Amino acid sequence: MTNLTPTRRGRCAGIQDWRAQYRALQMTGEEAAAQIRDGDVLVFSPLTNWPREVDAALAAKLKAEGGHVEIDSHFAPKGSCLLAPDCTEHVSYHSDFFGEERAWVGQGNIHFAPVNLGQTPAWLAARHPRVTVLTCSPPDEDGWMSRSIWGTLLDRRVLEQCELVLVEIHPELPSFASDGENHTRLHVSEVDGIIETSGPLVESFSAAGDETDRKIAGYIADMVHDGDCLQFGLGGLANAIGENLAYAGKRDLGIQTEVLTSCVMELMKKGVVNNSRKTTCTGRTACAQFVGDRELWAFGHNNPDFCQKEICWINDPRNIAKNDHVVSINNAMEVDLTGQVNSETIGPRQYSGTGGQLEWVIGSQWSKDGRSIIALRSCYRDKAGQLHSKILPQLTPGGVVTTPRTWVQYVVTEYGVADLKYKSTLERAKALIEIAHPDFRAELRRNLPF
Structure with missing residues (x-):
């Protein structure tokens, strides 16, 4: 040093x-x-x-x-x-x-x-x-x-x-x-x-993607090109995306991401990620937090193929945009028909946090040929087993806007991809209804807010 x-x-x-x-x-x-x-x-x-x-x-x-x-x-x-x-x-x-x-x-x-x-x-x-x-x-x-x-x-x-x-x-x-x-x-x-100090360290174990995650991941993988610089986060969807990228034979991918998980490690081991086309931290995976288990920590320990940076640098949209072809992939809890995204509350109850989603949405779209993707399941079942749509005429009362509609570009569910950028509110609503769960499409059309 x-x-x-x-x-x-x-x-x-x-x-x-x-x-x-x-x-x-x-x-x-x-x-x-x-x-x-x-x-x-x-x-x-x-x-x-x-x-x-x-x-x-x-x-x-x-x-x-x-x-x-x-x-x-x-x-x-x-x-x-x-x-x-x-x-x-x-x-x-x-x-x-x-x-x-x-x-x-x-x-x-x-x-x-x-x-x-x-x-x-x-x-x-x-x-x-x-x-x-x-x-x-x-x-x-x-x-x-x-x-x-x-x-x-x-x-x-x-x-x-x-x-x-x-x-x-x-x-x-x-x-x-x-x-x-x-x-x-x-x-x-x-x-x-x-x-x-000593004692057991808190590990974060990877969740396996299910069939819905794999369908969403398939659409996202099709949107990723050789040489792109990726950001994605935690959970089964991230792991499914990694598997799809490897299966599709993508090459020369780069990584700059706030949260680095085991799926990135696997992509690096397979040679899918080599960071060769990045402008910043060329040849190295740039990240802030290593969220995983001891296998990931051992892989990252003193590994020169990584460059860890403070979160304020990693998530600065100006730094994100210095790389070309940035693709940001973030999850949502619900999206309304105008494109407003809630990724952090269940009604008024705080569930997670604002996180870096908006920073990455902006930074990726500032990047040359960059793309911003918001991914979510089309629906969920409540404790009583009743099915509910995650694409709604309006956000759940009390729900907050994590990413405003003016910055939302692509929204992906297991039913396809909606491109909202520069679309009218009516065009947005129609595109989102097409990727909603089929059981709710007629109801959503009846409840258009405009």
Whole structure:
């Protein structure tokens, strides 16, 4: 990492070499928690990188001594002591993307922030945190730690703004290749405390695609050309798309994506993805978060075919558009007949988050010959077994607009592809009805909103 230079001055910066600094910075979770004050705003790294030692120690301190703190993050893991019901009066938690958080909203101290995912670091900085706590990989021979699997929301503006930066070191966290602007490395000399931790890491396992996913994926694969640069996310549909791309014999594909999953690993192993035609990070897969299991982490560990970047760089539409032929693929929960897309709420109830969808929709369409795809199943069954359409005359009451109709280009279901760009509202509605479930097409025609 000779091209990297520390920019923050930690508590022991200047004391001999980084190994001596590491020893001087070591402390327990309790000693770290003792440095956190009543009223502090803290930023935590998410999920697999959630700082479990400080979480437990700070929760114990707050319950014993009283006080209140604010924690800002997303994808908090099950088992967090600070977010448990017995800590409700001591903690306010803000998240810009719900995972487990959706089950805790009833506690009254869990709050959603509608923020584009690439703007997460700017949102965190705007909360004026005094303390950042994150979990990193062990340092390399030069003293550089990787912010690893989920740490890229903590960019340097957040780290440099904070008075106190505490790092937990987990021996099994992978280290990912990263360099240049918005790299994801952190030097020992830049931190104020180091807490060594251990124990099982939270893994995310791939879901297998079903027949509906495979039908949708087939249409999408037909829209992908050799040399395209792709972005796609999680779940069975992403895996089905990967399988279809490989089966179709696509070549020279590139990847720049906020979330990298096992299906990208398989495409790289098969040579379908080689990033040879990309303008940025040429020859390397660019991503922010490695969301998967130990097999994916082992594949990514110190693999020079990757370049991990902070989420603010990966999801910036201006950076996305620097690559030609970008194809963004994002999921939706429902779409109305004008093309408005809701990808995050069930009625008024927050289910997930705004995520990076709009950033990728814009960035891909700014890209030369770029295409933006919104994918969804045409229908779903409720708990009573009744079938409901996901293409609606109007969004469900209380449902939010994640992507406005003015930016929606292609919508894909298992029944086909609707191209909405530059179409009138009536033309849009007709195109969407054609890809709705057949059982609802007549009803949708009767309920045209215009």
